[in-house]
Amino acid sequence: MxxxxxxxxxxxxxxxxxxxxxxxxxxxxxxxxxxxxxxxxxxxxxxxxxxxxxxRDPLTGAYNRRTVEEHFHKAAKISDIKKQSLGVIMLDLNKFKEVNDVFGHQKGDELLMQVTTALDTFVGKHDLVARWGGDEFVVVVDNLNEDTADNYVKELQQAITLKNAENFPNVEASVGYAIYPQHGKSFQKLVQEADAYMYRDKKEH
Structure with a gap:
C-alpha cells in the first residue's frame, strides 16, 4: 500500500x-x-x-491470545447477523510432558509446530487457530453448533493423531468446546466452559 x-x-x-x-x-x-x-x-x-x-506466537506461528479474542468479537457480530452459532474449542495435548522429559524440549517444540500445522490444515478458511499457552490451543470455528460439534471434535482429534503418528505415536489431544451464544456470550465465559469440558475429557484418558 x-x-x-x-x-x-x-x-x-x-x-x-x-x-x-x-x-x-x-x-x-x-x-x-x-x-x-x-x-x-x-x-x-x-x-x-x-x-x-x-x-503470532513466535514458536508455532499460530495466532496469540490477543488476536484470537479480537477475532472472536468480530466473528460473533457476523454470527449474530447471520443468526448462526460459533464454536470455541480448547485443546490440550496428552503426554506432552513425557515428550519433553524423554526426548527433550526441542522435540516438544517440534510437536507443537506439527500440531499447529495439523490444525491449520484441518480448519476452514474463516476459522482461527491460536496457541493459548504451553501445549494448549484455542480454535474459533465458524458456524459450529451442538449438533455438529461432537463429530467435528472427533475429526479434529484424528487429524492431530494422524499428523503426529510417525514421530509421536502416543500423543493425542483432549478437546472441549463451547457454543456461542448458547453456552455464553463473552469470550472469557466460553473459554472457561470449553476448558472445563476439555479437562473432563482429559480425566477419561
Missing part, C-alpha cells in the same frame, strides 16, 4: 511540474522516484513484520 501511495504521489508530481507548470523534465525524476519507492517498500516490509510478530 505504501508503494502505491508513493507511486501515485510521483504521478501527480510529474503532471503538476512537467505538464501543468511546463517545467523541463530531467532524468533525475526517475532516480528520486526509485529512491522513494525503495524507502516505501522497506517501510512496508518492516510494518508487515511488526504486525506479524504482534499477532
Amino acid at each position: 505504501a508503494t502505491g501511495i508513493v507511486l501515485l504521489f510521483n504521478i501527480i508530481r510529474y503532471f503538476y511540474y512537467h505538464q501543468y507548470l511546463a517545467l523541463p523534465f530531467y532524468w533525475t525524476f526517475f532516480v528520486l522516484t526509485a529512491i522513494f519507492l525503495s524507502i516505501a517498500w522497506w517501510a512496508g516490509k518492516q510494518f508487515d513484520k511488526v504486525k506479524y510478530l504482534s499477532e
Whole structure:
C-alpha cells in the first residue's frame, strides 16, 4: 500500500511540474522516484513484520491470545447477523510432558509446530487457530453448533493423531468446546466452559 501511495504521489508530481507548470523534465525524476519507492517498500516490509510478530506466537506461528479474542468479537457480530452459532474449542495435548522429559524440549517444540500445522490444515478458511499457552490451543470455528460439534471434535482429534503418528505415536489431544451464544456470550465465559469440558475429557484418558 505504501508503494502505491508513493507511486501515485510521483504521478501527480510529474503532471503538476512537467505538464501543468511546463517545467523541463530531467532524468533525475526517475532516480528520486526509485529512491522513494525503495524507502516505501522497506517501510512496508518492516510494518508487515511488526504486525506479524504482534499477532503470532513466535514458536508455532499460530495466532496469540490477543488476536484470537479480537477475532472472536468480530466473528460473533457476523454470527449474530447471520443468526448462526460459533464454536470455541480448547485443546490440550496428552503426554506432552513425557515428550519433553524423554526426548527433550526441542522435540516438544517440534510437536507443537506439527500440531499447529495439523490444525491449520484441518480448519476452514474463516476459522482461527491460536496457541493459548504451553501445549494448549484455542480454535474459533465458524458456524459450529451442538449438533455438529461432537463429530467435528472427533475429526479434529484424528487429524492431530494422524499428523503426529510417525514421530509421536502416543500423543493425542483432549478437546472441549463451547457454543456461542448458547453456552455464553463473552469470550472469557466460553473459554472457561470449553476448558472445563476439555479437562473432563482429559480425566477419561
